[in-house]
Amino acid sequence: MKLARIGQPGQERPAILDSEGRLRDLSAHVADIGPATLSGGELDRLKALDIASLPMIDAPVRYGPPVIPTGKIICIGLNYTDHAAEVGLPVPTEPTVFMKGCRTSGANDPIRLPKGAERGDWEVELAIVIGKGGLYIEEADALDHVAGYSLFHDVSERSYQMERGGQWTKGKSFPGFAPLGPWLVTTDELGDAGDLGIWLEVNGVRRQDGTTRNLVFGVRQVVSYLSRFFELEPGDVIATGTPAGVGLGLKPQQFLKAGDVVKLGIDGLGVQEQQIVSWEPSISS
Secondary structure, eight states: OEEEEESSTTOOEEEEEOTTSOEEEOTTTOSOSSHHHHSTTHHHHHHTSOGGGSOBOOSOOOBOOSSOTTSOEEEEESOBHHHHHHTTOOOOSSOEEEEOOSOOBOTTOOEEOOTTOOOEEOOEEEEEEESSOBSSOOGGGGGGGEEEEEEEEOOEEHHHHHHSSSOGGGGTOSTTOOBBOSOEEEHHHHTTOOSOEEEEEETTEEEEEEEGGGBSSOHHHHHHHHTTTSOBOTTOEEEOOOOSOOGGGSSSOOOBOTTOEEEEEETTTEEEEEEEEOOOTTSOO
């Protein structure tokens, strides 16, 4: 299944894509797509619906985050060998973990740069969405705890991340720095997501072009590892890292500025496109 949440911020309603990629309204069958929907038997109940009989939703629409943004956003750094090489750091011997302190935003919402931003950067990532929580999850059982996957943009302000002391989180957490979606694709379609093309363009120029085959730590490993330190809960989002081609790694380095357009995608997970804008308090995040 491909599940989505459609509508303006705070007014999203649940939807599902049919076999021809058309949006169908799920409002009569589920109030929203959140932790309660992802856990238990709710996904199985939705899979059993006659999707073609559901009311169609006419475009154009805004895609909100495909899951209510109430869970944690846990991120894995340096999880592609080529990305570790481009930033001059060794490949980790165990996952490098950090958090994003913002909520997820819509797939195509504008990305607002902070006041005085100097080094805004892009990172396309595969996101795992947890369906069944747990601690000390075995790798063999990890997919039982995954509701599905989504496309994630781990936006950063590198000057905050690398030049202001402390940990990475302050460079990762400005409002709007976590676009998710457009869809949540359940594991029955993608399995362990171990062979998906992943790419990103800035102003029409391909900057990142990789495959999830190059993940240092795959989906099963990441879920099992994190469950040793976090109690994973339904609705948690795990961003699994980015391939080479970030602005920080280019020579010369290049960073985002107002007016840029970023487009990114992963096989089977759809495409995002965002306009980069300067900080304005009136812009919704």
